[in-house]
Structures are given as C-alpha cells and as structure tokens.
Amino acid sequence: MTTFQVPERMNFTAVAPKVFKAVLALDSAARRGLDPVLLELVQIRASQINRCAYCIDYHTTDARKGGESEARIYALSAWHESSLFTVAERAALALTEEITLLPGGVSDAVYEEAARHFDEELLAQLIALICTVNVWNRMNVTTRKTPGTE
Secondary structure: OOOOOOOOOOOHHHHOHHHHHHHHHHHHHHHOOOOHHHHHHHHHHHHHHOOOHHHHHHHHHHHHHOOOOHHHHHHHHHHHHOOOOOHHHHHHHHHHHHHHHOOOOOOHHHHHHHHHHOOHHHHHHHHHHHHHHHHHHHHHHHHOOOOOOO
16 A cells, blocks of 8 residues: 655754744643543544644554543544543533634533533643644644654
C-alpha cells in the first residue's frame, strides 16, 4: 500500500520555541486534577472536529496506553448515539463540541450540564484543556504536522 505524504509547511517547534514552550506549560496546567481517561476523550473529540491527524494519532495512542478500549475510541465520533460513555463524559464531550465549534457560543444547557458533573475548579480545568487542545490542533493543522513528523 502506498501512502500519501502531506508535506509539512513548517516545524513550528523549531521556528517558535518560546510559543511552543508556553503552550506546553498551558497544556500541563490545564491537565491538573482531570481524570486521565476523560482528558484523552476530550482531546480526541476536539481533534476529530478540527481534523488534526497528528493530535488524533497522539491522543488515541495515549488513550490506549492508559487502558481505554478500542470500542470507546471508535465510538467517540458518534458519542451522541453511543451508550459507552458516562453521563459526566457526555457532558464534557458536549462542552468540548460547543467550545471547539462556537456555533453561537456555549449554550446555557450545555454549560449547566457540565457544571452538574464537575465542581467549579474542575470545570475551569476542563475548559482550559479544551481551549488548549484547540490551540494544538490549529497550530498542527495550519503547519500540516502529521503523524510521523516529529
């Protein structure tokens, strides 16, 4: 099988190391206190929406290493129709979609449902995580960073 190699536009890490390190620091801070399984689900879902091949590969690999099932990883793009996700995970995924897409802001219903499952501190961490993965997605999609381009 012949694969198509998408040419990387720029090695962002090398060209803007201070920005890269700042986003790494934000990423580290945003993860604090969040369940590792939820963390990966949120990052995979945002990356699917943003079509970031690099981040999808990265976070599905991390999810598998953390013990996540193949069935849940495969069902993530259709989580609305799946019974494999907890109520709290579903609330986090709905928040992920609304923050990522910002179709008209984040609805009160989605925000309030997330707030029912996460205390204010964890909700703030979750929001920060969603925003951070969107930064990574946008940098990687723009520069065409794909799996295998380290």
